[in-house]
Amino acid sequence: MRAFVGVAGTLLGGAVAVALAGTVLAHATTAPHQLRAQVSGTASTPQGELPHAFLELDTWPDSMAGEHGPSGGSHPDWVSYGPASSLSVPAHSLVTVTIRQYDTGGELNNDFFGTVRGTVDGTATVDGRAVTQVDPTEVGHTFTIHAIPSSQDPLFVSVPLPAVADDAPVLDNGYPAPHVITFSFITGGPGSYVWQCEYPCGDGTYANFGGPMSAQGYMEGTLTVG
Numbered sequence: 001m002r003a004f005v006g007v008a009g010t011l012l013g014g015a016v017a018v019a020l021a022g023t024v025l026a027h028a029t030t031a032p033h034q035l036r037a038q039v040s041g042t043a044s045t046p047q048g049e050l051p052h053a054f055l056e057l058d059t060w061p062d063s064m065a066g067e068h069g070p071s072g073g074s075h076p077d078w079v080s081y082g083p084a085s086s087l088s089v090p091a092h093s094l095v096t097v098t099i100r101q102y103d104t105g106g107e108l109n110n111d112f113f114g115t116v117r118g119t120v121d122g123t124a125t126v127d128g129r130a131v132t133q134v135d136p137t138e139v140g141h142t143f144t145i146h147a148i149p150s151s152q153d154p155l156f157v158s159v160p161l162p163a164v165a166d167d168a169p170v171l172d173n174g175y176p177a178p179h180v181i182t183f184s185f186i187t188g189g190p191g192s193y194v195w196q197c198e199y200p201c202g203d204g205t206y207a208n209f210g211g212p213m214s215a216q217g218y219m220e221g222t223l224t225v226g
């Protein structure tokens with residue numbers, strides 16, 4: 001009997017240790033939470049009436065307002081997307097994305113990314129005005145979804161996000177008033193994609209494509225369709 005209690009106690013202790021380790025690991029890895037687009041009604045599209053999903057994102061000049069928490073995590077000075085970089089949208093739907101862009105910027109190293117691509121009508125709105133391209137010398141970030149080569153439906157969407165002026169006044173929240181960009185695209189079947197920024201907003205490594213440009217949770221992430 002005593003041995004049984006001992007074994008039970010050992011097992012219980014082990015279970016507690018595993019549970020504690022799991023808790024510690026869960027905090028240590030800080031896996032980014034997934035942001036799921038919210039469906040609200042349907043929309044008429046070139047592909048017929050489809051569920052209409054909405055996603056809201058921000059682009060920040062630091063990483064203290066997004067998924068890394070107010071301290072900014074290990075790189076508070078890195079530019080970042082928020083509130084999450086792991087995104088999920090429904091299949092066979094119209095997805096409307098709104099991005100509030102709070103960052104300054106500069107010149108693209110490839111004008112290709114200054115044109116709106118892959119959206120419904122080939123347009124986006126910038127502060128309520130429909131555009132098909134922006135000034136390639138005044139870009140803050142881009143939102144560019146790439147298809148990973150596989151049997152999944154191809155999906156390529158790229159939208160330039162205009163830069164906030166260097167001398168724009170800083171408001172009470174510590175940031176200038178953002179540009180607000182909206183665009184819509186149509187999803188196909190389930191699939192896994194990556195998205196990233198194509199404006200060289202990273203650190204000097206690899207011609208400003210290092211640091212936040214090559215780290216999930218900052219200027220790149222995942223997009224799950226399904």
Ligand SMILES: [Cu+2]
Pocket residue numbers: 079140141142197198199200201202219
């Ligand atoms: Cu960027």
